[in-house]
Amino acid sequence: MIRVVGGETKLYTKKEEFRTRKRLYEVLDQLGSGFMQISKSCAVNLSYVQSVEAGFGGSLLLKMRNGLSDYVSRKYLPDLKNYLGL
Numbered sequence: 001m002i003r004v005v006g007g008e009t010k011l012y013t014k015k016e017e018f019r020t021r022k023r024l025y026e027v028l029d030q031l032g033s034g035f036m037q038i039s040k041s042c043a044v045n046l047s048y049v050q051s052v053e054a055g056f057g058g059s060l061l062l063k064m065r066n067g068l069s070d071y072v073s074r075k076y077l078p079d080l081k082n083y084l085g086l
Contacts, residue, residue: 001048001068002027004041014066038062038080039073046083 001012004024011018011027020027028035028043037043044062053061055071060080063069072080 001045001064001066001070002035002043003070012064012066012068036076036080036083038070038076040075042070044070052084 002024003010003012009020009022009024009027011020022030024037024041024043028037031045034047035043035045044064048065049062050065051063053063055061058077059074060072060077061069062072
């Protein structure tokens with residue numbers, strides 16, 4: 001998972017957390033097609049999504065294998081639903 005927290009871009013792996021000075025879109029460009037942006041400040045590795053749960057108002061909550069979770073914003077929801085075949 002990649003998150004922007006307080007203006008700082010953080011990359012989360014199974015066990016570690018890394019920081020970079022790059023912006024979210026720059027990191028996504030380097031990582032390629034296995035990652036999808038799910039909100040203005042978050043992107044996920046699609047192969048490490050553990051589960052998808054219904055959230056409030058039709059939103060989805062993504063839970064990752066490393067224990068992190070985040071909601072998919074309305075702007076990015078159609079792309080994720082298309083990827084999942086929903």
